[in-house]
Amino acid sequence: MPPWIALVDCNNFYVSCERVFDPRLRDKPVVVLSNNDGCVVARSNEVKTLGIPMGAPVFKLRSQIQAHNIQVYSSNYTLYGDLSRRVMQTLEQFTPEVEVYSIDEAFLGLSGDVDAIATQLRQTVQQWTGIPVSVGVAPTKTLAKVANHIATKSTGVCVLETPSTVLADLPVGELWGIGHRLSDRLHQQGIETALQLRDVELSWVRQQMGVVGVRLVQELRGISCLPLDLCPAPRKSCCMSRSFGRPVTAIAELKEAVATYAARAAAKVRRDELKAGVVTVFITTNRFKPSEPQYSNSAVVQLPQPENDMFTLVQAALRAVEWLYRPGYQYKKAGVLLTELSPASVVQTDLFSNLAQQEKREALMRTVDSLNRQFGVGTVFYAAEGIEKGWQMRTMLRSPGYTTRWGDLLLVR
């Protein structure tokens, strides 16, 4: 294992993606909103300077958006996913040891003149993809996160060899793995900085923060406890859920939404060559409106054998909705969770399964998937998903699918 770990982080990733295809957005304040245009999930530096926090609900920002002429975008995950893939492929030019950690971050194993490599890598990603990145290099993942933090605020590259002074200036709550709960508890115990946490007794850490805390503290001391994960295990669950664009009261609409989510979730597990053994459906009213009657519940359907066929999973999900639905409530959100995922290649049949029928369905699913891949999600769908979809989430301000839809190709002149 090489002695260094680098964290490459795309700066303000979603905003940077929008800027790649619309250079007029450079140097302007830009935000990208969550699904349903609910709250802010990405901010340009100009917006950060204005003090607008991550996760701020957009309806509270109206006056600021006006006053500073902030450019507002709905999220365009197809575009971001595509650019992310290009960034990751570029990183693979520099080392085979790439752990894709999230849509905009990767850990890399590096050795040699890491300062020079990091600088070169940063320039190459910028040149090949148009996305600015910061690179933090250190002996452990946790310290690489700290280094990245510094890199983002300075020249874009930071190699952290002797971090004591840096850790003394870092509030403990900003460490990777310390959320607001742990942060509060540490403050109560008089621990304010990352350096103080690093130098605390391990037995105390074990008792107060469990094994997760022990690993974190060891990492701060330069002892790697979170190795690079170069071949991630297959996922254990697949969730598809959305808030509705408006309150939903009728079971017919709820069924359309849940059928749509089940079909999308089924497509995801087929893409990953998995099958699901259990389908869970949940529905809920709007918890932000305590004045209205509240109801939320979930139902679990155990399948006789693992499936990834759209019809089977949608039917199971719809049975769950019938069981869950109570009239008289304004539903705000629903979701479908697929669990007990197993490899699709393992064929498991029971006495009553009809092989010929199963093969026909698999062929049909392959055709559906390929059409939806080629022409966009929703080209072919199950009638139970509904046509009008009045419940669908709002996305008023979405940018075009520059790299994934022929019709949206950027026009020059």
Added chain:
DNA sequence: TCTGGGGTCCTAGGACCC
């Protein structure tokens, strides 16, 4: 009017077994 979505890991406690 208007507050995201998709994951993972850990722990504690109960049921059950021998």
Added chain:
DNA sequence: TCTGGGGTCCTAGGACCC
């Protein structure tokens, strides 16, 4: 009188991440 203990599995809830 004296009432084990270790292991596994499952579940719910908590905490965190991006």
